[in-house]
Amino acid sequence: MSVELFGLSLNPWADAAIRLQIIVGFMTVVVMGLIYAERKVLARFHQRIGPQRTGPKGTLQSVADAVKLVGKEDLRPAAADPWTFELAPYFVFIPIFLGFVIVPWVQGWNVRILELGILYFVAISSISIVGWLMAGWGSDNRYAIIGALRAAAQGISYELPLVLALLSAAMIAGSFQLDRIVEFQDTVPILVWQPLGFFIFFVAALAELNRTPFDIPVGESEIVGGPFVEYSGIRWSMFFLAEYAGMLIMAFVGSSVFLGGYAWPFGEELGLPFQILISAAKGGLFIFLIFWVRASVPRLRIDQLMGYSWKVLLPFSFLQIMINGLVLVYDLPHVILLVTGVALLGALFWVTDGIARRPLQPRRKLARVLAVQESEG
Incomplete structure (x- = not known):
């Protein structure tokens, strides 16, 4: 049994793995954009500037936060x-x-x-x-x-x-x-x-x-x-x-x-x-x-x-x-x-x-x- 994905014939497990990676990757990028957007919108409401130091206009602030979190120790x-x-x-x-x-x-x-x-x-x-x-x-x-x-x-x-x-x-x-x-x-x-x-x-x-x-x-x-x-x-x-x-x-x-x-x-x-x-x-x-x-x-x-x-x-x-x-x-x-x-x-x-x-x-x-x-x- 095979499944068509992007013109390729794949088995169901490979198809599911690829689709899962696409969803997770897409959502990670979108969520990082949402976090940046919320900070800028709230800053406007509060008459502040918001993120501006990390990257152009602060656009890399979410990336920096993600790197920091991944590098932290996982404590229990x-x-x-x-x-x-x-x-x-x-x-x-x-x-x-x-x-x-x-x-x-x-x-x-x-x-x-x-x-x-x-x-x-x-x-x-x-x-x-x-x-x-x-x-x-x-x-x-x-x-x-x-x-x-x-x-x-x-x-x-x-x-x-x-x-x-x-x-x-x-x-x-x-x-x-x-x-x-x-x-x-x-x-x-x-x-x-x-x-x-x-x-x-x-x-x-x-x-x-x-x-x-x-x-x-x-x-x-x-x-x-x-x-x-x-x-x-x-x-x-x-x-x-x-x-x-x-x-x-x-x-x-x-x-x-x-x-x-x-x-x-x-x-x-x-x-x-x-x-x-x-x-x-x-x-x-x-x-x-x-x-x-x-x-x-x-x-x-x-x-x-x-x-x-x-x-x-x-x-x-x-x-x-x-x-x-x-x-x-x-x-x-x-x-x-x-x-x-x-x-x-x-x-x-x-x-x-x-x-x-x-x-x-x-x-x-x-x-x-x-x-x-x-x-x-």
Whole structure:
């Protein structure tokens, strides 16, 4: 049995090895570019210059950081569980790259076309939670364990709104296959019919990626560095690479599902170079929004973070699913989706603003005082 790759006839094992090396190499270069871009964007927001010393305009700063990390000693705490500690980075690193299988970069450029592509993406992305728990437990460090438990609670809480937001878009497109969802949007992007779903997906994606303001699992001011506080060298860089690779996957999945991917606004028959530019521009816009949020929004409290998912995003997600079902079952005009989506999005913003401005409730303050008194007594 042989497989065609770049015009060459290869056996399946050689084909898989070559494709794996291409994905890892491509992602390493792209992630290094994302790190540099984030530093420059945040510097602009903060009225700073950013990296400028290493290479032209600081473009080699990420390369210098990578060389430094690879050269550092790979340490393991004496009390750590050796197998759990050493395997944890792979449970975070590998699922991220498996997610690239279903991303429709341009027409016909899928690594693999899956009929249940969205479900595959959700299932694969949830495996990284196991890696975070393994890293925290295997480190035998109190801060690492607290960070791992925070990451697990946050990931499970925001996985549901993320799934429902993607499901709402799949209902409109009539398919779970990402390339068909993109082709459905050759004239109008799903964002027009699902503004609420897009916002819920964006917020849930921030939480799944542990990005600001949902970065309590790695809060340096509270728990030093979270589950990978004891990691160094190449193992720490695997966590770091997985974070930015996950950001790239979320950006391209979000742009494919809600922004039309390579198809909108010029149609799916556009030439390959233009499809690449359109797809990259939409993914870049999504990533820029993530950078913008990091520069603008402070970290949430743990009660705000958990309550926002279960009390706000989840009910609004179910409401969006119900409205989509009514429109599809009774064949109502799609403009109803736009009107109700904008109205619900306004209501969600109003609720979000109220939660952000609300202080801790007095009974919680009293409970903390009583807990302190009990521990001192």
